[in-house]
Amino acid sequence: MYKILEIDPYLKPYQDDINLRMELYEKAKKRLLSSGQTLSSFANGYLHYGFHQTDNGWFYREWAPGADSLSLKGDFNGWDNHSHPLTAQQNGDWEIFIPGKNALPHKSLVKVHVTSKGSEFDRIPLYINRIVQDPHNNNSNGMIWAPEEEAREVYKWNVKAFSLSTTEPPLIYECHIGMSSEEGKINTYSEFMDNVLPRIKKCGYNIIQLMAVMEHPYYASFGYQVANFFSASSRFGTPEELKQLVDTAHSMGIAVLLDLVHSHAATNTLDGINEFDGTDYQFFHAGNAGQHPAWGTKLFNYAKPEVIHFLLSNLKYWMEEYRFDGFRFDGVTSMLYHHHGLGEAFDNYAKYFSMATDTDAVTYLQLANELIHDLNKNAVTIAEDMSGMPGMCIPIEYGGIGFDYRLAMGVPDYWVKTVQTRDEDWDLGKMWYELTTRRPKEKNIGYCESHDQALVGDKTIMFWLADSDMYWHMDLSGSLNIDRAIALHKLIRLVSMSLSGEGYMNFMGNEFGHPEWIDFPREGNGNSFHYARRQWSLSENQNLKYQFLLEFDRAMINLAKTGDMLGLNHKSKLIRLDNDSKIICYKKGDYLFAFNFHMNKNNTIEVPEPKKHRILLNSDDKQFGGFEYSSCELDKARNNISIKLNPRTAIVIKCD
Numbered sequence: 001m002y003k004i005l006e007i008d009p010y011l012k013p014y015q016d017d018i019n020l021r022m023e024l025y026e027k028a029k030k031r032l033l034s035s036g037q038t039l040s041s042f043a044n045g046y047l048h049y050g051f052h053q054t055d056n057g058w059f060y061r062e063w064a065p066g067a068d069s070l071s072l073k074g075d076f077n078g079w080d081n082h083s084h085p086l087t088a089q090q091n092g093d094w095e096i097f098i099p100g101k102n103a104l105p106h107k108s109l110v111k112v113h114v115t116s117k118g119s120e121f122d123r124i125p126l127y128i129n130r131i132v133q134d135p136h137n138n139n140s141n142g143m144i145w146a147p148e149e150e151a152r153e154v155y156k157w158n159v160k161a162f163s164l165s166t167t168e169p170p171l172i173y174e175c176h177i178g179m180s181s182e183e184g185k186i187n188t189y190s191e192f193m194d195n196v197l198p199r200i201k202k203c204g205y206n207i208i209q210l211m212a213v214m215e216h217p218y219y220a221s222f223g224y225q226v227a228n229f230f231s232a233s234s235r236f237g238t239p240e241e242l243k244q245l246v247d248t249a250h251s252m253g254i255a256v257l258l259d260l261v262h263s264h265a266a267t268n269t270l271d272g273i274n275e276f277d278g279t280d281y282q283f284f285h286a287g288n289a290g291q292h293p294a295w296g297t298k299l300f301n302y303a304k305p306e307v308i309h310f311l312l313s314n315l316k317y318w319m320e321e322y323r324f325d326g327f328r329f330d331g332v333t334s335m336l337y338h339h340h341g342l343g344e345a346f347d348n349y350a351k352y353f354s355m356a357t358d359t360d361a362v363t364y365l366q367l368a369n370e371l372i373h374d375l376n377k378n379a380v381t382i383a384e385d386m387s388g389m390p391g392m393c394i395p396i397e398y399g400g401i402g403f404d405y406r407l408a409m410g411v412p413d414y415w416v417k418t419v420q421t422r423d424e425d426w427d428l429g430k431m432w433y434e435l436t437t438r439r440p441k442e443k444n445i446g447y448c449e450s451h452d453q454a455l456v457g458d459k460t461i462m463f464w465l466a467d468s469d470m471y472w473h474m475d476l477s478g479s480l481n482i483d484r485a486i487a488l489h490k491l492i493r494l495v496s497m498s499l500s501g502e503g504y505m506n507f508m509g510n511e512f513g514h515p516e517w518i519d520f521p522r523e524g525n526g527n528s529f530h531y532a533r534r535q536w537s538l539s540e541n542q543n544l545k546y547q548f549l550l551e552f553d554r555a556m557i558n559l560a561k562t563g564d565m566l567g568l569n570h571k572s573k574l575i576r577l578d579n580d581s582k583i584i585c586y587k588k589g590d591y592l593f594a595f596n597f598h599m600n601k602n603n604t605i606e607v608p609e610p611k612k613h614r615i616l617l618n619s620d621d622k623q624f625g626g627f628e629y630s631s632c633e634l635d636k637a638r639n640n641i642s643i644k645l646n647p648r649t650a651i652v653i654k655c656d
Contacts, residue, residue, distance in 0.1 A: 002399030004391050007441045010349060011390055017353035018391075018399045024359055025366045025396070032305055032367075039371040045313030046230060046321075050127030051110075053146055057099040062126060063306060065092025066277035067116045072096055074110035074141075076103065081113045081120075092277075092306075106148070109141040116278025123269070123276050124228060126310075129321075130239065131215045131231045131271065140217065140271035145239060155240035155247075157323070162250035163378045164206065164325060169566035170380060170405065170503035171557055172257070173205040174450055176212055177236045178219065179518070180508065182536050184529035186219070189241040193248050196508070199536065201252045203511060203550075204557035207380070208249060209328050211259040211451065213242070217271050220520035222451065224330060225297060226261045227272030229314045232322070239322075246323050255325040257380060258318050262311050262368075263331030264297040274298050283307055292334065294342055302335075302360035311364065312371055319375050326372065326380035329403075333387045335361040346387045362401065369402030380404050382445055393442035408444040411435060411500045415448045415492060419464040423488075423599045428577055428584045435499035436572050443568055446501025448492050449510055454518045456531065462489050462513035462549075470515045474544050484599075486545060487626075487648035489513055490552050490619045491595060494650050497556060498593055499586075502566050504557075511553035512539035512546045548625030555624070559617050559652060565591045575607060585643075591616075592653040596645035602629070605643040609655055613641055617652040620645075 002018055005011050011018065033042055052059045060072055070086040077083050086094035098104065109132070111122045124131060128142035147154050164170075180196050181187035200208060212223025215231035223233075232242045246256045265283070269275045273283055284290035284298045292299055301307055318324045333341035337356045344351060365383075372379045381402070383392050386409040394400025414434040418426060438444050454460045463470065465485035473479040497504045515538070519531035539550040560566060565588045575585040575592070582598035585605050592613075596603045613634060620626035629646040632653055643651055 003397075004394050004399035007394065007398070008390060008439065014349060014353050020359070021362060021366075021391075022399055024363050028308070028363045028367060032308060038374065039312065039367060040316065040374050042309070043312035043316040043371055045309050046127055046317045050125060050129070050230070051104065051144060051146075053101065053104075055101060057097055057101065058104050059095065059097055060086070060125070061089075061093060061095045062086065062112065063092055063310075064094055064114065064277035064282070065306075066279035066282055067094070067114050069115045070094045071113040072098075072110060073113050073122070074104075074108055074144075076105065076108050076110070079111075086112075104144045104146070106144060106146050108144045110144060111141060114276070114278060119278060121269075121278075124271050126273055126276060127230050128228065129230050129232075130234060131228050132234050133217070133271075138217075143234075147240075155243040157243070158247050159250040162255070162323070162325070163376075164255040164380065165253070166378065168206055168561050170207050170445065171205045171560060172207045172209050172445065172503065172505040173200045173203070174209045174211065174505055174507045175200075176222070176451070176508070177210065177233075178212060179520075179532040180534055182533055184533060186235050186529075189237040189245045192236075193241075193245040195536075197245070197249060197252065197254070200508075201254065203554050204561050205506070206253065206561065207255045207257060207325075209257040209259055209505070213258055214261060217266065217268055220522045221266075222455075222520070223259065224261055225266040225268075227266040227268045227274075229265075229273065229310075230317055243322055250323070255380065256323075257326045257328050257382070258322075258324045259330060260315075260318075260327040261330045262300070262314070262364075263329070263335045264292050264295060264299055267296065267298055283310065292340060294340070295334075302358070302364040308364060308367065312367060315368055315371055316375060319372070319379070325376065325378075326382075326404075328382040328384065328407075329365070329368075330384050332365070332383045332385040332389075332392075335365070336385065336387060336389055341387050344387070349390070352387070352389055365401050365403075366396050370396060373402070382407060384409070386410070388439065390439060391442075393439075393444075405443045405445045405501070405503055407450075407505070408438065408446045408500045411446060411496060412449050412453050415461060415496070416453060416458070416464070419461055419488075419492075423484075423597070424582075426582070426597060428579045428582060428597065431495070432499075432574065432577060432584065432586075435496065438501075441568070443503070444501035445503040445505050446496050446499070447505040448496040448500075449507065450505060451507045451518065454507060454510070454514075456517045456519035459517060460510055460514060461492060462510070463515060463517070465489060466513075470513075474538075474546060476543060476545065478545060482545065483625075484648065486513070486548060487619070488597075489549060490624065491597065491648060491650050493553065494556055494593075494617070494619065494652070495584075495595060497560055498565065498588060498591075498652075499572055502568050504560060504566070506553070509534045509536075512550035514538075545625055548623070552619065552624040555617055563591060563616070563654070565589055576605060583645075590655050592641070592655055593650065594643045594645060594653070595650040596630075596647060598647050600647050602647065603645050605645065606635075607641045607643065608639065609641045611655040614654045614656065615651060616654050618649070619651070620649040 391400035620630035
């Protein structure tokens, strides 16, 4: 019996399903790996396929089982469709050797000409590591990226080995390189490194999660319609500049995660992997099964060994070539079920183990996690799964899927609904339930909002709370509505950070209550960059109140980083919950958290606590835009702590 059944006794009726999960995982490894082979040595597709330079020429290889012929073309041969044909090998492989070390010069443009079932068309090589778009016609080409060793383009790593501290919880700053500039433009890797990384370091976050790095033709897709899986987006700069960004983050003690999209792919054929060999089933399910009904994207067939090889090789490539420290897997719910989670409530365990479950996808995720942690035992993997699949963050040998964390996706949904109701209607009992309920022994990344909650058509928490007053009353004179919004913004972040996970995540700019929403340049907004940027100067303007939210976030993150409170073994212990007075008080280890969510009532909380105490964080402090009423005193006669809280304030106390 696998240990997951002891961890979660409610799974015992589904023991056969857990056994099947593990049986399929073991069978997949036997099917994929030859004698003595490891997943790491298996996942070397990028070292074989694609372009590889030797002392006397270039090898170019592809996997295209449905093609009748392939020919390499580019500016090196005058874009001739037929002068450089590839030779068919076994199992759908194709190969050509082009003599001459400089036969394919650095930065030369290439495509592959394919014939299949009577049709001819051009495609981008599958394993190409750089794509460039022609700004005049949006036509894309592969680019040979092979700078000479002596050239300035070759990046020399400064940090030889990096590992995130195991004593700190993951404190994640979710980033989009392109929209990280205050100017109305697409920002670069280098500009992000110079101007944004220092801000993140000062805020105390120890992980950055980079979105939209994998090449995507449509900028407004936020990077979630990937076309070229081995190419870092050329919109933001060169491969060496991305490497320098990662290297610099490591030198600051900051780990770097890649927002990974293996759940689906762009439908693009001219500049993507779709129909590369002329079939719709090379990488994806054939017909309607290969189409995501809501996203309009292509769905991988995880049952095919070649697809598993491609995807696992992709993971190893990003870890080895760019030294990413792990991945946030996007769209895991869509992967896990044939219905992709659409319209499902997941209100009982049977729904996780029905015919709707894509067991091939479950197996792939297990293999992916095993590979990642084999390559780097301290790597971090995070699953974006809203279904609550049991065992997502349980070790594989226990019967789990092997992720380190899952995103606490129900928490931001809860806050979006809550901030649209009257303060007096907030149910603290429901708040406690929503923030503390999760699967046993599975770690969560808590957060109250991410990029999802800031997209056009929605609002950030600060914008929900303050609305249009943010345009007119964020100066120091303020308004009652702004004071309310600032106070609640601090409380929401503190209670979410401390209760909803063993780690915490924030989207860039939201730490200081970034105004408005995110909307990328597109035809519908006149191709404007106005909402696809970050107004950092707002937080630096001493005449505006954004500075108070930034200071509070820095103090909160520093507390989470230095205080031992977010570990899996530090359970939240409820001390007092009074919904009428809007008081909630709880302990985590030696840390006492006290909140007053009441709109106008001063509250005093008496806590039996004979130990010495120190106030570590007080949201009512002046430096955080507070009014300095809230306090904490030791009542020796009554042997307790008396905590006085202004309306909409919170205090964190360390009991020594």
